[in-house]
Amino acid sequence: MFLFKLLVSSLLSFFILLLLKLIYRSTHSSQEHENPPPSPWKLPIIGNLHQLSGNQRSLGRLAKKHGPLMLLHLGSVPVLIASSANAAREILKNHEPMFLDRLASTNIRKITYNFKDVTFSPYGEHWTHAKRIVVHHLLSHKKVLSYKKVREEEVTLVMDIIKESCGSLVNFSELLISHTNNVFCRVALGRKFERKKVKSLIELSVVMTVLIRFEDYMPCLSWIDKLRGLDSTLENHLKKIDEFLEGMIEEHLHKSYIVDEEERFIDVLLEHKEDDDTTSFHFQRDDIKALLLDSFVAGTVQPFSTLEWALSELLRNPKTMKKLQEEIREFAQGKPKVIEEDLAKLEYLNAVFKETMRLHPSPPLIPRELTRDISLMGEIRPAMELTRIKYCLMGYDIKCGTKVFINTWAIGRDPTLWDEPGVFKPERFLSSPIDYYGAYFELIPFGSGRRICPGIQYSKAINEITLANLVYKFDLALPNGEKPKDLDMSESSGALIHRKNNLFLVPTSSSF
Ligand code: HEM
Numbered sequence: 001m002f003l004f005k006l007l008v009s010s011l012l013s014f015f016i017l018l019l020l021k022l023i024y025r026s027t028h029s030s031q032e033h034e035n036p037p038p039s040p041w042k043l044p045i046i047g048n049l050h051q052l053s054g055n056q057r058s059l060g061r062l063a064k065k066h067g068p069l070m071l072l073h074l075g076s077v078p079v080l081i082a083s084s085a086n087a088a089r090e091i092l093k094n095h096e097p098m099f100l101d102r103l104a105s106t107n108i109r110k111i112t113y114n115f116k117d118v119t120f121s122p123y124g125e126h127w128t129h130a131k132r133i134v135v136h137h138l139l140s141h142k143k144v145l146s147y148k149k150v151r152e153e154e155v156t157l158v159m160d161i162i163k164e165s166c167g168s169l170v171n172f173s174e175l176l177i178s179h180t181n182n183v184f185c186r187v188a189l190g191r192k193f194e195r196k197k198v199k200s201l202i203e204l205s206v207v208m209t210v211l212i213r214f215e216d217y218m219p220c221l222s223w224i225d226k227l228r229g230l231d232s233t234l235e236n237h238l239k240k241i242d243e244f245l246e247g248m249i250e251e252h253l254h255k256s257y258i259v260d261e262e263e264r265f266i267d268v269l270l271e272h273k274e275d276d277d278t279t280s281f282h283f284q285r286d287d288i289k290a291l292l293l294d295s296f297v298a299g300t301v302q303p304f305s306t307l308e309w310a311l312s313e314l315l316r317n318p319k320t321m322k323k324l325q326e327e328i329r330e331f332a333q334g335k336p337k338v339i340e341e342d343l344a345k346l347e348y349l350n351a352v353f354k355e356t357m358r359l360h361p362s363p364p365l366i367p368r369e370l371t372r373d374i375s376l377m378g379e380i381r382p383a384m385e386l387t388r389i390k391y392c393l394m395g396y397d398i399k400c401g402t403k404v405f406i407n408t409w410a411i412g413r414d415p416t417l418w419d420e421p422g423v424f425k426p427e428r429f430l431s432s433p434i435d436y437y438g439a440y441f442e443l444i445p446f447g448s449g450r451r452i453c454p455g456i457q458y459s460k461a462i463n464e465i466t467l468a469n470l471v472y473k474f475d476l477a478l479p480n481g482e483k484p485k486d487l488d489m490s491e492s493s494g495a496l497i498h499r500k501n502n503l504f505l506v507p508t509s510s511s512f
Contacts, residue, residue, distance in 0.1 A: 037071040037080065037376075037396040045218060047073030055493065056364035059083070060410035069377050069396055075217030079403045080370070083410040085417060085441040090376055091368065091406060092441070092448040098374055100450060103367035103403045105216045110238060111208050116290035119298070123371075123451075130291060135454045137268040138188060138295060144457045147187045148340055151462055154183050155469050156337070162474055162507050169479055172311060173502035176466075177304045183462055184299035188265040189248065189292075198300070201244050204237045205297050210495045245289040266292065302362060303459040305498040309360035310352055310467055312503055313424045315478060316487045320426060321471065324348055328472045329510075338468040340461070349468055351426035353460070357412075357436060357445035359424065362496045364409035366447050370402045408444050409497075417442045474507040 040062055042048045052058050052074075059081050063070055068084030082088050091099045100123035104115065112120045118134055121127040137143065158179050162170060177199070182192045213230060215222040225231065252266050269291055272283045283291075314321040327348040332338045343349070375395030382389045413421045419428065434440045437456065438448030446453035470476075478487060490500035 035394055035397050037069045038066040039071045040066055042073050047075050049074050056407055056409040059407050063407065063410060077217050077403060078399060079405065080398055081405050081407060083407045084414060085411055087377060088406050088411060088444060089441040091404060095374060095376065096449045098370055098372045099368045099404060101369040101371050103369045106213050107208050107211050107234065110234060111205055113286035113290040116287045117294035118291065119294050131454065133268065133272065134291065134295060138265040139454045139458050141457055144461050150186045151183055151465055154179060155466055159469060159473055163509065166508050167506065169504050169506055171502050172505050173308055173499060176307050177300065179466065180304040180462060181300040184296065188295060188299065189252065190264045197244065201241060202297055202300060205241060205293060206301065206494055206496055208234065208237055241293065245292055248292065249288065298455055301496050302455065303462050305362040305496060306353065306356055306459065307463050307466060308499055308503060310356040312487060312489060312499060313356055315476060315505065316484050317424050318484055320424060324352055325471050328468055332472055338465065338472050340465055343464045343468065346468060347430060348426060349464055351429040353463060354429045354436060354443065355424055355426040358443055359412055360497065361408040361412060361445035362498065364407065364497055366406040366408060368404040370398060370400055370404060373400050374398055411442060473510060475510050476505045476507050479504055479506055
């Protein structure tokens, strides 16, 4: 009996000791060695997926509660959300080398021909070479200047269409996306493409990048992807896109439509198919298609979306529209149109675009991926030191492989950075040094650092000349006596946000 009691009490003590040790280890390891960023509560298996209805907005709401550096779990995948200028600076500048990779997914791998583009290519040799080619042969300052004639001709065509439609309802969304696509196709590919075909191609490729697959986030449920026919839908989309790109290349190789001798971006890509002595780097057919698609989508959708939002905000804010028209009309008075040489002097126009991209950055989330375990930002915490309590900054521990989104949409609406953040007020930039070239983290619509967007000059050039001429030559009104404040400003969902619904306006020739 005594022996039995002894055995029971020793076993009990052993288990209690074991339990205490486990509790000690779990609390101490998480306090001393692991300090993850704050996270909202999550559900088993799906994690925080159910809290993400409407991406940048819902992420912004969650960040208000959990802080500017927040860790979510999409299924089993950790995702870090940075929602303040400081958090963005930490990632894009202070710890840049660890955040140079892009977030990847199965769909993105497929649509980029295995990451052969620039945007989603991992940081490395292919990215360096491909970005250099894109910058040098498509988007450099010199190249952008050389597209001046094309821009001016295409702007004139848009003005002619509007002139013919004065007094009637015009779908400005359609008009503007055709315009940005026409300019891009002429400068990069040497000819325009049929609008309908291009539109569905662009829509397909944008949709594909954001389609969530169980395979990527909850591998145990990947059978659902098959059940809902995701693979065959994807293969169908990919086939259409591939056929279009193949056609583009073949047609170009036979040069049936080239009207001038200018070297186009597509020529450069095709030339790089041969071995290049200086770099011993050459493109395969898939690299060329990936780079064409990458720049084709960005070159069309991005400037379009900014133009469409700028126009929408101006329609919603008639005083701002009036001020912009006054600036341009006063300056260009007597001229048949605004020319590119005038643009540098139009300060308010410049401020209108900054303000547009503060409120409507497209993309609203900048995707990156962490390539090493690191400690970031953190909070002041008490720590015992012999006889006194010392306060120290304890960084948040973030694991290698964590996906990252910088929520530029939320940063642009942060009330600690911007006075009346929801109000469209270009004036805030008139006496401010803030620009969008990546040095001011409160305004980073084009990102920052080594992976910054190479299309800033290109977009600035096409957007400013188009908007300046539009509001110089025409007065624009909402249809059916709709009040400016009632203009629908719903955003599309997806990686690149534009208006959810087309912008219909009634133009009249200005009588100034
Ligand atoms: C208003 C217009 C545009 C906006 C707001 C915009 C925005 C962005 C953003 C936020 C990034 C990610 C930057 C980062 O990770 O730090 C990016 C990357 C990129 N953009 Fe743009 N973009 C625009 C126009 C264009 C145009 C016109 C092109 C080309 C024709 C272009 C090509 C690219 C490429 C190739 C990248 C990937 C760069 C890299 O990963 O190294 N973008 N853009």
